[in-house]
Amino acid sequence: MAGIALLTGASGGLGQAAAAELQQDGWTVALVGRSEERLRSIYGSEALCIEADVSTPEGAKAAVMRCQQQVGLPTALAHCAGTTLLSPLHRTTPELYRTCLTANLDSAFFTLGAFVDALREAREPGAAVLVSSVVARIGVANHEAIAAAKAGVEGLTRSAAATYAPSRIRVNAVAPGIMDTPAVARIIGNDASRAGAAKQYPLPGIGNPADLARLMAWLLSDKAGWITGQVWAMDGGFSSIRPLVR
Numbered sequence: 001m002a003g004i005a006l007l008t009g010a011s012g013g014l015g016q017a018a019a020a021e022l023q024q025d026g027w028t029v030a031l032v033g034r035s036e037e038r039l040r041s042i043y044g045s046e047a048l049c050i051e052a053d054v055s056t057p058e059g060a061k062a063a064v065m066r067c068q069q070q071v072g073l074p075t076a077l078a079h080c081a082g083t084t085l086l087s088p089l090h091r092t093t094p095e096l097y098r099t100c101l102t103a104n105l106d107s108a109f110f111t112l113g114a115f116v117d118a119l120r121e122a123r124e125p126g127a128a129v130l131v132s133s134v135v136a137r138i139g140v141a142n143h144e145a146i147a148a149a150k151a152g153v154e155g156l157t158r159s160a161a162a163t164y165a166p167s168r169i170r171v172n173a174v175a176p177g178i179m180d181t182p183a184v185a186r187i188i189g190n191d192a193s194r195a196g197a198a199k200q201y202p203l204p205g206i207g208n209p210a211d212l213a214r215l216m217a218w219l220l221s222d223k224a225g226w227i228t229g230q231v232w233a234m235d236g237g238f239s240s241i242r243p244l245v246r
């Protein structure tokens, strides 16, 4: 049964797709982003918007607390906040590395922590889905920082799933390949670069955020009630098959 879902990165491409899917499933969605103005420009003045920077422990706690104060305890978390970074190790400055780790790993760690704290205090079950990336599982050149961050997200997923299974709190992750969102607009900005990106994947085309959002909504639903600690790839086969070379 749907209840209240906390959605981070709600202003982003995947976040907007996830908001639509969760609402379709009957969830009341608390939309979290670092700018209320940006959220309102997307979702309108009536939407439940929460301005918070979930990459800090204080911001993550504030997001969960404000959700509780405004509508109630969130029993689902869709953590879509994050970035991507195409940069080889030798060109990744300490600042780029820190920014990448903060946006992707710190945000997942602190947001999941705040969500679990609230559920445990209320002695309620719940479900979270985090977002990894295809580059966590398979070596892809020029992705060292984001690969490290997302591998961390996958480890976090499995360990937290183990810790909180007895409390009936489920934790899963999804690991997409390239998806058509603002995060990669520069990489797939024209027809040639889009075709070049698509060529890397066994199945034709690139990912659709709406499809990943559907998977996330399903993982948060009761239908996935006996699934935890899993990382679900949606990557056109990239991470597990080697196409026949003709």
Ligand SMILES: NC(=O)c1ccc[n+]([C@@H]2O[C@H](COP(=O)([O-])OP(=O)(O)OC[C@H]3O[C@@H](n4cnc5c(N)ncnc54)[C@H](OP(=O)(O)O)[C@@H]3O)[C@@H](O)[C@H]2O)c1
Binding pocket: 008, 009, 010, 011, 012, 013, 014, 015, 032, 033, 034, 035, 038, 053, 054, 055, 080, 081, 082, 083, 084, 102, 103, 104, 107, 131, 132, 133, 134, 175, 176, 177, 178, 179, 180, 181, 182, 183, 184
């Ligand atoms: N698009 C892809 O090809 C692809 C592939 C693999 C994995 N992913 C992952 O999918 C997730 C969603 O990405 P997307 O494609 O939807 O990107 P997006 O359109 O850029 O949206 C990401 C959102 O995350 C929030 N965010 C960024 N940095 C943050 C930070 N330091 N702290 C808190 N929030 C931050 C931003 O919201 P505000 O600025 O409003 O706070 C932004 O709107 C990310 O985890 C990304 O790593 C994407």
